[in-house]
Amino acid sequence: MRKPEFVYVTYIETTPEKLWEALTDPDFTERYWFGMRLRTDWKAGSTFEMVRGDGSVSDAGKVVECDPPRRLAYTFVNLSDKYKDDVPALATFTIEPFGRLVKLTLTHEGFAQGSKFFKGISGGWPAILSNLKSLLETGRTLDIPYAAFKAED
């Protein structure tokens, strides 16, 4: 079995329901995801888009699985020219209760050979998910500059 190219595991003091809301509600994602709003009806097969503060779409793909508050999966790829050789890759979020905590596992897989997008998400997810954990545990987000989040060239 091929391993996912990207795996991130974090433990958060919250409930599966709150974490689910944080991953799917655009009012929530806007706060920790560098202003990004997710636009979709969360039905398997539906279009999935990441929308910037100015209304433009940065990334797009499809919803693959939506099983609240346990499992969420969607494909997406960044639409900029820089990633024109890339294909939508599958991001899967698994939420498991762990004592008083929740264990969140994100895998991201199915990148094109020599993918630039893979480099992008490898820089992006740790910043986004750190910020998500901070928001859920402290009610505040971090002030991580966009440059730290941006894909390395």
Next chain:
Amino acid sequence: MWQALTSAEFSQKYFFGNSVAIEQRVGGAFIVRTPDGSLHISGEVFECDPPRKLTHTFNVNWPALIEKLGPTLVSYEIEPAGNAVKLTMTESHDRPIDDDILSGGRQGWPAILSSLKSLLETGTALDVKMAPPQRMLDALKRLGIGTP
């Protein structure tokens, strides 16, 4: 962040109750003791550049571990990022290591680092209790490496 990585006072809270002691110089000793005071991990400092870079060996005190699997190297890099810091932690080995063996670190590090982040941001570490993965214990046994 540097203080949290190098002091027992902090490590006891986020590292499963273990106490870290480290001589902050190249060649210095790195020691981890369990809550009952027994030696759990030992190593040697290879890079020490406070508060930016720390590299040391991280050898769990299990009989025959070094002979069978070689040394484990752990490295922390701390970079400012706005009002936050970016921590990059890596575990590396000088030879290919079986996934069953690596499952221990893959299970433990995310819990330790999650708890460290909570401790620094909220003042309280996470209540994470976990036993070593059975697949790792089985693999160690197959290799003839003793575990407590």
